[in-house]
Structure formats: structure tokens, C-alpha cells
């Protein structure tokens with residue numbers, strides 16, 4: 016199916032992408048951060064367990080300086096330019112006994128709350144890029160994360176920067192221009208039994 020024949024989706028979803036070109040001068044206002052977190056807060060979760068937690072680091076503050084030391088080689092070239100990074104965590108265990116599972120759906124719920132935040136950001140003209148490439152153990156220890164919580168992803172938030180305007184790394188610009196691809200719906204949606212691709216008129 017050519018892209019122009021694809022089913023129409025909301026522009027908030029269609030226009031989102033994970034940029035690596037963040038404006039290094041943009042600052043995220045408290046009110047903006049508050050709205051993003053409010054969107055995450057209103058996400059559904061199993062039994063309303065709300066197992067998510069977030070650490071906040073904003074470019075220029077001590078938490079940010081600490082966090083960027085944990086970035087993988089692939090992410091250190093672009094994450095520090097974002098206005099803020101949230102580290103997402105989910106409650107995996109009980110406070111008294113971290114080995115006791117808190118909820119079988121805690122990771123699912125965390126992912127969904129971040130999806131809410133991402134759509135809210137898009138509606139505000141902000142860019143979000145989630146990433147896993149950082150040292151999770153170092154973050155847990157540097158930020159005193161209790162054993163019941165698992166460090167999961169980083170969420171870079173900021174404003175997209177036009178590479179013609181900022182001094183952008185050539186490699187980052189090239190990656191930005193690569194086509195975005197997805198599986199076809201029939202590869203992951205089945206009708207009748209697993210493996211039988213759905214057919215839509």
C-alpha cells in the first residue's frame with residue numbers, strides 16, 4: 016500500500032517522530048513540564064495501580080550533568096541538547112520485599128503513560144525521543160532509586176531544531192533523513208488464529 020493510500024490517522028500521531036536534532040537553546044517551562052506530567056498521570060493502568068515514576072533532569076542542572084555521564088556512545092551526541100530528560104521507572108516489587116511482584120502489568124502501564132506524555136508533547140509543539148541506551152545501574156545508584164523500582168527509559172524532551180539553523184552534526188542530520196519504516200498490519204494483526212493476517216476491505 017503506497018503511503019498516500021494508508022488509513023488516515025490523527026496528525027498528532029502521524030507527525031510524531033523521534034528526532035535527534037534538539038534546539039540547544041530551548042528551555043522547557045515549568046508549566047509545560049507540568050502539562051506533560053499531567054498527561055502521563057491520566058493514563059490508564061491495571062487496577063489504577065499507577066506504577067510509574069519519573070526522575071527529572073533539565074539541561075544545566077545538577078541532575079542533568081549527572082545523567083549525561085551515563086549515556087551510551089550512540090546517544091551522547093544528541094541527548095544532552097534536549098531541554099530536559101525524564102528517566103522512567105516502574106514499581107516492580109513491594110517496598111518490604113522487592114522480590115514480590117507489584118503488578119504483572121507495571122511495564123505495560125508505564126509504557127502507556129509515556130505514550131500519553133508523547134502525544135501531549137506533540138500537541139504542544141514539543142519533540143520527544145525515548146531511549147534505552149544509558150547505564151541503568153548507574154542511574155539507579157546515582158539517583159537513590161529504591162530496589163522496588165526499575166529504571167526503564169530516558170525520555171528526551173525539547174524543541175526540534177532545523178539543521179540549517181543550528182550547527183548540527185552531519186551524522187545526526189543523515190540519520191534524521193532516513194525513511195521511517197513499519198511492518199505491514201497483516202504482519203502483526205491476525206484473524207481467526209495467530210499467523211493468519213487480517214484482511215481489511
Ligand SMILES: Cc1cc2nc3c(=O)[nH]c(=O)nc-3n(C[C@H](O)[C@H](O)[C@H](O)COP(=O)(O)O)c2cc1C
Pocket residue numbers: 031032033034089090144145146147148149168195
Ligand atoms: C524503549 C525504547 C528504547 C529506545 N532506545 C533508543 C536509543 O537508545 N537510542 C535512540 O537513538 N533511539 C532509541 N529509541 C527510539 C526508536 O529507535 C524509535 O522510536 C524507532 O526507531 C521508531 O522511530 P520513530 O519514533 O521516529 O517513529 C528507543 C525507543 C524506545 C520506545
